[in-house]
Amino acid sequence: MLVTLRYVVGDRLGVLFLALGVGCFLTTLYIAFSKTGNIRLGDETKPQYNNFTWGTMIFTSTMAGGYLVLFFNRMGRCMAVKNQCKNKVFRTGV
Incomplete structure (x- = not known):
C-alpha cells in the first residue's frame, strides 16, 4: 500500500505536489515581506530561549x-x- 501511495504521489501527482510546495513557499515570502510580516507575535519581554538554543532544538527535532x-x-x-x-x-x- 505504501509503495502504491508513493507511486501515485511521486509519479502521478509529482508536478502538482511540487507546485503546491512552491506556492506555499511564495505565499510565506509574500506574508513575511508585506505589512503583515511586521506584526510581532508574543510579548515584548525577553525570549525564554536565545537564538542558539532555539536553533539547536529545531535541528534536534528535525533530525x-x-x-x-x-x-x-x-x-x-x-x-x-x-x-x-x-x-x-x-x-x-x-
Whole structure:
C-alpha cells in the first residue's frame, strides 16, 4: 500500500505536489515581506530561549523526525520482503 501511495504521489501527482510546495513557499515570502510580516507575535519581554538554543532544538527535532522516517521506511521494506518471501515459500511448498 505504501509503495502504491508513493507511486501515485511521486509519479502521478509529482508536478502538482511540487507546485503546491512552491506556492506555499511564495505565499510565506509574500506574508513575511508585506505589512503583515511586521506584526510581532508574543510579548515584548525577553525570549525564554536565545537564538542558539532555539536553533539547536529545531535541528534536534528535525533530525529525530528524519530518523523516524528512515526507521519506518526500512520497517516497511522489511515487512514487504518478509511477505514476498513468505508467499514464495508458500507457493513452492518448501
